[in-house]
Amino acid sequence: MVVSTKMALEGAHASAQAMRQINPDVVAAYPITPQTAVVQTFSQFVADGLVDTEFITVESEHAAMSACIGASAAGGRVMTATAANGLALMWEELYIAASMRLPIVMSVVSRALSAPLNIHCDHSDTMGARDAGWIHLFSESGQEAYDNTIQAVRIAEHPDLLTPVMVMQDGFITGHAVELVEMLDDQSVREFLGTYKPQHSLLDIDHPTTFGAWDMYDYYFEHKRQQSDALGNAMKIILDVGQEFGQKFGRHYGIFDEYGMDDAEMAILVLSSTAGTARTVIKALRKEGMKIGLLKLRVFRPFPAQELFAALKDVKALAVMDRSISFGAMQGAGPVFLETCAALQVANSKTKVANYIYGLGGRDVLPDQIEKAAADLREIVHTGEVKSLVSYLGLRE
Amino acid sequence: MAKSLPTWKEVNPGGIVTVPGSTASYNTGTWRAFRPVHDMSKCTHCLICWINCPDSAIIVQNGRWVAFDYDHCKGCGICANVCPIKKDEPHEVTGQPGKVIQMIVEKD
Secondary structure, eight states: OOOOEEEEEEHHHHHHHHHHHHOOSEEEEOOOTTTHHHHHHHHHHHHTTSOOOEEEEOSSHHHHHHHHHHHHHTTOOEEEEEOHHHHHHTHHHHHHHHHTTOOOEEEEEEOOOSSSOOOSOOSHHHHTTTTSSOEEEEOSSHHHHHHHHHHHHHHHHOTTTOOOEEEEEETTTTTTSEEEEEEOOHHHHHHHHOOOOOSSOTTOTTSOOBOSOOOOTTTHHHHHHHHHHHHHTHHHHHHHHHHHHHHHHSOOOOSEEEESOTTOSEEEEEETTHHHHHHHHHHHHHHTTOOEEEEEEOEEESOOHHHHHHHTTTOSEEEEEESSOOTTSGGGOOHHHHHHHHHHHHTTOOOEEEEEEEOGGGOOOOHHHHHHHHHHHHHHHHHSOOSOSEEEESOOO | OOTTSOOTTTSOGGGOBOSTTGGGGSOGGGGOSEEEEEOGGGOOOOOHHHHHOTTOOEEEETTEEEEEOTTTOOOOOHHHHHOOOEESSOOTTTOOSEESEEEEEOOO
């Protein structure tokens, strides 16, 4: 029987509680604001004997992910957590973990990359790693961070996938904010996850296996194509796990979370905590009769191109919100916008799209900023023209 | 590239190698730009080349020099460099006086 407990938890503590229930074999991590609350809390669980985890204190995030790679290749269930510059320091190992097909799960409490030095939320950290081969799940709240972390283990370890997963939540905004989180009982989580049985492991001395071997031009290309194919097929696994989680625990997870999309002529596409603000604004606008909806994107990698096109087929104008910039890209647009444009273009979509960069370095996104984007959408539907492809919300112009 | 190499659907995920000692079956001889050649009539079987070869590509039987393993010799030239025997007579392959092991340009 599933027993849930409602607790007032910071988002980062919700992730740490999920890690406690997952009870990984190995956690190798280095503290960095605003992720510190995850590893500090988890290390307390280790010290208190609440988990069996081997906690490896390392000298850097480069070492953290390296230790995770070794432990995962050895057959362990392995987790870590990081943010911002710590994630950037893992750069090399992110690719190695994904390319070696190691099902590591990482909690990321999103934070702006330096410089200038800033500890607050934006998505420049994980967006910089968007081509590293990981699955990217974004969470709106502490509850979603908790649920996504548990699901991430099942997704990563699926034998057809074997790909690491990073689970994001917004630094400070949800990471350090106390909200009500409905926690499952330990037994139910452990039954949902089962035991990780790696097909190959360094410690299986009866079947000696080499990991991370030299790969020449006669094999490397095939391995990359195969890795790309696995990610291409990941969506079904992500959806299956989300559905099973919903059936067992009552909270269903898909690719998007939709609000008001049934009759929407206009829509706003957004990641993580900003969805809460956007939902409030859209609710008010719909009461005034505006046909506008919200699409909250949960799965950014693999990017759900076809599903996004299908969700937008009756939408005339779309605002894509980006909390990071792809520097040097078309008009300095953000990565979510660029992916969306590509997806809609190949599907011959008629939807007009505009990009809104917002909230960099933790700047608050306020309702009037979303209202500004909605007003633009109304104008775009009216005139059929996108006057400004890339706009900035909450910026001193 | 040989035709028998596996397709992208057939290679091991993550590039893992499940067969111990499989390096022996991987032909690194194709990397060779220079090819060592040996003149048996002048060889004293001192085996200094065998000791120094970094790829175990010199085949020795019963204490005597037998052949190069051209499937694994990468043509580094260490064997020719360390060969201590110098003769005035022309080498049976290169026609040049000098060492028992000499290097020529790999043509294949």
